[in-house]
Amino acid sequence: MCCVPLTNKTRTHSTYHPSRVQAPRSSTVLTVLKILPLALYLRSASCKLGLPILGCDGPLCPVAIGKSGNCTPTANTAEQQAWCEHAWTPWANNLLSTFKIPYRVRCSKSDGFEFSKIIACVEIIGYLMLWVPGTAKKGAFILTATMAFALHFHLTFLKDSADKLGLQFVLLFAGLAVYLMETNGNKSGKIGSKPRPPKKGGSKKRN
Numbered sequence: 001m002c003c004v005p006l007t008n009k010t011r012t013h014s015t016y017h018p019s020r021v022q023a024p025r026s027s028t029v030l031t032v033l034k035i036l037p038l039a040l041y042l043r044s045a046s047c048k049l050g051l052p053i054l055g056c057d058g059p060l061c062p063v064a065i066g067k068s069g070n071c072t073p074t075a076n077t078a079e080q081q082a083w084c085e086h087a088w089t090p091w092a093n094n095l096l097s098t099f100k101i102p103y104r105v106r107c108s109k110s111d112g113f114e115f116s117k118i119i120a121c122v123e124i125i126g127y128l129m130l131w132v133p134g135t136a137k138k139g140a141f142i143l144t145a146t147m148a149f150a151l152h153f154h155l156t157f158l159k160d161s162a163d164k165l166g167l168q169f170v171l172l173f174a175g176l177a178v179y180l181m182e183t184n185g186n187k188s189g190k191i192g193s194k195p196r197p198p199k200k201g202g203s204k205k206r207n
Contacts (some may be wrong), residue, residue, distance in 0.1 A: 030181055035129050037174040040167075041123040041143060047077045047082075048113075049118035081107075084116040091157040122146060136182045144175035 047056035060078035062069035063088070073079055084107040092105045093117065107115035123146060129139025151168050154160040162169075 026181055029130040030136075030178060033174050033178050037170050038127065038130065038178070040142065041127045041196075042173065044075060044080075044129075045120040045123040047075060047080050048116045048123075050077050080116060082111050084113055087157065088119075088153065091153050094157075105183075119126060119146070130178065137179055140175050140182060141181035144179055148174060156207055 020124035043054045043056075046053055050056070055074055057076045058074055058076040058078070060076075060082060061071040061073045063071055064079040065082050089105055089107045090145050094164040097104070098105055105115040105118075122142060126139045126142030126146065129142065132139070147168060151172060152164065154165055154168065155162070
């Protein structure tokens with residue numbers, strides 16, 4: 001008997017596919033990003049809506065509104081309502097007038113802190129979309145845009161220095177990373193796509 005030469009037809013389909021390794025890794029990174037930093041949007045939204053959870057029902061810290069005190073701001077409901085009425089609203093209205101948009105936001109006790117609740121709804125919708133197949137990329141865009149506006153507010157209206165905005169930058173880049181990494185189930189060649197099945201009849205021997 002003579003040996004049968006190994007040809008393309010007799011080779012087994014055990015080719016290494018980088019996507020098979022990259023897909024689980026990317027999925028793990030995306031899950032971590034959605035849970036660790038980005039879940040903070042849910043806490044922020046809960047406080048804007050006045051829900052008595054996650055420490056949102058705490059007292060107003062005087063330091064949060066520029067006064068002296070021995071406390072640390074926690075962005076609870078009372079603090080966010082104060083920020084919305086005295087800072088977010090004038091900043092937003094100035095931005096709207098700059099772009100000649102005929103609308104003015106409101107945020108006071110008399111209107112139920114309307115602007116704050118609008119932001120809360122945007123945060124909740126954006127975060128929940130991260131977990132819905134086909135909408136994760138859009139959700140990441142919404143959260144990234146929201147934090148971009150927040151950074152604009154801090155840097156231009158409050159004149160905060162960038163070194164004091166660590167958390168805001170973390171949320172911005174986390175949202176941007178999810179936006180860039182998320183595939184929304186795109187086909188062919190994308191990370192996480194299914195490998196093609198082997199061709200039939202690939203192991204026939206020659207006589």
